[in-house]
Amino acid sequence: MITKEEVExxxxxxxxxIDAKESDAYAEKLNSVLGYxxxxxxxxxxxxxxxxxxxxxxxxxxxxxxxxxxxxEEVLANTEHKQEGNFKSPKIM
Amino acid sequence: MVYENPDxxxxxxxxxxQLNKLNTKLFCGCSTNYHDSEPNTHTCPVCLGLPGSLPVxxxxxxxxxxxxxxxxxxxxxxxxxxHRKNYYYPDLPxxxxxxxxxxxxxxxxKVIIEGEDGEHEVGITRAHMxxxxxxxxxxxxxxxxxxxLINYNRSGMxxxxxxxxxxxxxxxxxxxxxxxxxxxxxxxxxxxxxLEGAMRVDANVSVHWGERVEVKNISSFKGAERALLYxxxxxxxxIRRGGEIVLETRxxxxxxxxxxxxxxxxxxxxxxxxxxxDLVPLRVADWVPKVRETLPELPDAKRERFMxxxxxxxxxxRALTTEIKLANxxxxxxxxxxxxxxxxxxxxxxxxxxxxxxxxxxxxTVKDIVTVIELVTGNKITEQSAVEIIRTVLDDGGKPQEIxxxxxxxxxxxxxxxxxxxxxxxxxxxxxxxxxGGKEKSLNFLVGKVMQKTKGRADAREAREKVLAKLKE
Numbered sequence: 060m061i062t063k064e065e066v067e068x069x070x071x072x073x074x075x076x077i078d079a080k081e082s083d084a085y086a087e088k089l090n091s092v093l094g095y096x097x098x099x100x101x102x103x104x105x106x107x108x109x110x111x112x113x114x115x116x117x118x119x120x121x122x123x124x125x126x127x128x129x130x131x132e133e134v135l136a137n138t139e140h141k142q143e144g145n146f147k148s149p150k151i152m
Numbered sequence: 153m154v155y156e157n158p159d160x161x162x163x164x165x166x167x168x169x170q171l172n173k174l175n176t177k178l179f180c181g182c183s184t185n186y187h188d189s190e191p192n193t194h195t196c197p198v199c200l201g202l203p204g205s206l207p208v209x210x211x212x213x214x215x216x217x218x219x220x221x222x223x224x225x226x227x228x229x230x231x232x233x234x235h236r237k238n239y240y241y242p243d244l245p246x247x248x249x250x251x252x253x254x255x256x257x258x259x260x261x262k263v264i265i266e267g268e269d270g271e272h273e274v275g276i277t278r279a280h281m282x283x284x285x286x287x288x289x290x291x292x293x294x295x296x297x298x299x300x301l302i303n304y305n306r307s308g309m310x311x312x313x314x315x316x317x318x319x320x321x322x323x324x325x326x327x328x329x330x331x332x333x334x335x336x337x338x339x340x341x342x343x344x345x346x347l348e349g350a351m352r353v354d355a356n357v358s359v360h361w362g363e364r365v366e367v368k369n370i371s372s373f374k375g376a377e378r379a380l381l382y383x384x385x386x387x388x389x390x391i392r393r394g395g396e397i398v399l400e401t402r403x404x405x406x407x408x409x410x411x412x413x414x415x416x417x418x419x420x421x422x423x424x425x426x427x428x429x430d431l432v433p434l435r436v437a438d439w440v441p442k443v444r445e446t447l448p449e450l451p452d453a454k455r456e457r458f459m460x461x462x463x464x465x466x467x468x469x470r471a472l473t474t475e476i477k478l479a480n481x482x483x484x485x486x487x488x489x490x491x492x493x494x495x496x497x498x499x500x501x502x503x504x505x506x507x508x509x510x511x512x513x514x515x516x517t518v519k520d521i522v523t524v525i526e527l528v529t530g531n532k533i534t535e536q537s538a539v540e541i542i543r544t545v546l547d548d549g550g551k552p553q554e555i556x557x558x559x560x561x562x563x564x565x566x567x568x569x570x571x572x573x574x575x576x577x578x579x580x581x582x583x584x585x586x587x588x589g590g591k592e593k594s595l596n597f598l599v600g601k602v603m604q605k606t607k608g609r610a611d612a613r614e615a616r617e618k619v620l621a622k623l624k625e
Contacts, residue, residue: 126181
């Protein structure tokens with residue numbers, strides 16, 4: 060069971076503000092999702108390798124060749140918070 | 153002699169090595185050559201973490217990782233993959249770092265260092281691949297910051313994190329381990345250690361076999377040694393005053409030389425690792441034989457060979473094989489002159505003069521040192537003059553032969569020295585009498601006169617012998 064406190068903690072980790080009213084609702088929704096996983100857990104998976112990818116492929120590589128980067132203006136185009144070619148964030152510790 | 157480790161010190165190191173000799177980043181085709189560039193000019197949708205972008209692994213980066221693993225005597229894993237390590241901090245544009253978790257590409261290995269009591273084995277726990285975060289620059293001081301500037305040029309660079317066992321028993325051993333690691337990585341030609349941020353160190357340290365403390369933000373090898381010395385002293389003092397060491401992360405303040413406890417929000421390590429769905433697994437164990445073929449002769453093997461092949465003592469062999477460039481330089485010189493003479497002049501004299509000027513071996517040519525060694529072993533110039541030539545080449549440039557001529561360094565002929573000796577003795581009867589009366593010092597005076605008369609071009613030792621012989625007549 061996911062508690063209200065856990066919802067708030069996860070919210071903090073993702074830097075999302077969740078107020079007390081919302082955290083109840085989220086806890087309920089998350090618990091219902093977990094319920095589905097509970098059903099999946101009932102399947103016997105003894106001796107079955109875990110699947111990380113539905114496509115059974117490995118070793119997709121790229122050659123070590125430069126393909127180029129974006130111009131600085133374009134990189135910063137989506138933000139108003141910039142200074143001397145840098146992104147600018149509020150102060151962080 | 154066995155090192156007792158009186159304070160029960162245990163140090164383990166996590167070293168991040170940036171593979172800056174790759175052409176491109178780990179998951180995208182952005183160039184790694186950003187060090188002198190404007191901020192945010194070496195980025196693309198992948199390393200900026202823009203929605204819809206898809207990372208693809210750099211094949212060469214995997215090859216380098218295997219190469220490093222093999223050089224550290226690690227096992228290479230059969231199958232590996234990447235994970236997302238989730239944490240929210242602006243140096244990661246995606247909100248997670250792509251790294252390896254339960255199946256690092258390289259497993260247990262070991263490195264031999266020169267320990268407190270001879271050869272000492274440091275275990276390697278693992279070495280894994282991950283991406284470098286961007287670079288943050290705090291405006292103003294850290295506690296009065298007005299904001300943070302973010303440059304993602306570094307974001308997505310390939311890092312290999314090499315984690316050691318807590319096998320080092322002193323800051324000195326930690327330093328030796330770092331030097332050894334650097335030496336091996338130089339040999340492998342996978343990174344340029346002189347570039348900023350090429351090797352970064354976090355340390356775990358405990359005393360009296362107690363709880364460990366993690367020290368972060370160490371930016372140099374010298375810094376690592378200082379941070380560890382301080383942290384060991386702090387823990388010992390804390391225990392002496394009845395305190396208890398708790399598991400925590402401390403930040404090394406390089407300017408003040410102290411470690412400071414970082415105010416850790418609860419459960420900082422709640423990283424919620426999960427497999428990276430955008431990258432498929434790697435099955436690369438079958439690359440091992442091929443990669444192994446590309447491994448160069450490593451420092452330990454080269455040292456052994458130098459001792460056997462060139463008849464060098466351990467000290468010379470060690471000094472000459474720490475840096476691959478110096479080792480190659482030496483071997484070229486040793487193919488042209490007597491290898492033992494080559495060792496003395498390259499390792500003792502030339503390296504000393506280079507270190508004093510903070511220069512690398514690139515500042516001198518094989519041809520020039522060979523000329524100098526031939527002049528001195530051919531008895532054409534004195535050892536002092538040889539040193540002077542090396543210094544002049546480094547400070548003012550020029551070729552050894554020119555310097556010899558310009559400064560008149562060719563040794564004077566024997567008969568001229570003999571004449572100078574005769575004159576010196578004849579002109580200074582008091583000094584001669586003093587010496588014969590038991591005043592040893594007077595000999596120096598007479599030798600000085602000889603050197604004066606030959607304008608310093610006589611070999612001082614020879615002059616001394618000749619004066620002595622003359623006095624015995």
